[in-house]
Amino acid sequence: MSDQTESKIRLSAVEKRFTSARGDQQCAVSRLDLEIRSGEFVCLVGPSGCGKSTLINLMAGFEKPTSGSVTIDGKPVTAPDPDHIMIFQDYGLYPWRTVLGNVLFGLQARKVPAILAKEKALAALELVGLLPSRDKLPHELSGGMKQRVSIARALAVEPSVLFMDEPFGALDAFTRLHLQDELLRIWSEKQPTVVFVTHDLDEAITLGEKVVLMAPNPGRIQRVMEVKLPYPRERTDSNFAAFRKELFEEFHLVHRQAINPEYTI
Numbered sequence: 001m002s003d004q005t006e007s008k009i010r011l012s013a014v015e016k017r018f019t020s021a022r023g024d025q026q027c028a029v030s031r032l033d034l035e036i037r038s039g040e041f042v043c044l045v046g047p048s049g050c051g052k053s054t055l056i057n058l059m060a061g062f063e064k065p066t067s068g069s070v071t072i073d074g075k076p077v078t079a080p081d082p083d084h085i086m087i088f089q090d091y092g093l094y095p096w097r098t099v100l101g102n103v104l105f106g107l108q109a110r111k112v113p114a115i116l117a118k119e120k121a122l123a124a125l126e127l128v129g130l131l132p133s134r135d136k137l138p139h140e141l142s143g144g145m146k147q148r149v150s151i152a153r154a155l156a157v158e159p160s161v162l163f164m165d166e167p168f169g170a171l172d173a174f175t176r177l178h179l180q181d182e183l184l185r186i187w188s189e190k191q192p193t194v195v196f197v198t199h200d201l202d203e204a205i206t207l208g209e210k211v212v213l214m215a216p217n218p219g220r221i222q223r224v225m226e227v228k229l230p231y232p233r234e235r236t237d238s239n240f241a242a243f244r245k246e247l248f249e250e251f252h253l254v255h256r257q258a259i260n261p262e263y264t265i
């Protein structure tokens, strides 16, 4: 859907090594190159431990590469940036603040004048369908509603990039499908660049213009799949099934190779 072609995020020969408590080196991401266009929706998938969170944390500035470079808008990423927001699986809401109070938080932290901040917060809550719940406290909400508050809080500050690490992982299937549709609607309206980590291959094909399949040991890109299907995508459609089959087959191969490096189809 994105029609802008300029590069937003660029990773060049990125490597990230961790040293364990015993002193062993672990290569979480190895010499990885990736380019993400402005306004693009990119999903990262791959087996557990293949480096998805490491990669998104490198892009969001929570981790620094051991070597190689990560740039956004041509500038090296050295720390988290208020224009690039991360949405986590555990919502990260303040339990003592109301729904509106939580959404106001980021705006207040940016010293947005009170009247304007309230306007923006209410608009963001309307976007996620939570205006009627604005005076509730987080413990009065369902998991899906909490996640919508955290999305509204992120959107209120109008970020140019949304990083999402398995944001819907803890939700039931119905809520998850609903939030996928909501997220796509918001993305088409606001056009942020979105990097979305998921374990769910169907979710990746529903959402991503591009699906990046990663392989482990060391964490690397196995395949970048362009999902050339119009939005909204029909999950029961035969074209959807064709992308699904291709991705599942490749995922299966990656998984088998992770267990047995000699494995080929």
Ligand SMILES: Nc1ncnc2c1ncn2[C@@H]1O[C@H](COP(=O)(O)OP(=O)(O)OP(=O)(O)O)[C@@H](O)[C@H]1O
Residues within 6 Å of the ligand: 018, 019, 020, 026, 027, 028, 046, 047, 048, 049, 050, 051, 052, 053, 054, 055, 219
């Ligand atoms: N802070 C850390 N210290 C040491 N090793 C780490 C650290 N963070 C990640 N790793 C290691 O790097 C590798 C990649 O981890 P990462 O969390 O990025 O995987 P993932 O693909 O997000 O997995 P999952 O799907 O289970 O969330 C793993 O082997 C992990 O043990």
Ligand SMILES: [Mg+2]
Residues within 6 Å of the ligand: 052, 053, 054
């Ligand atoms: Mg992870």
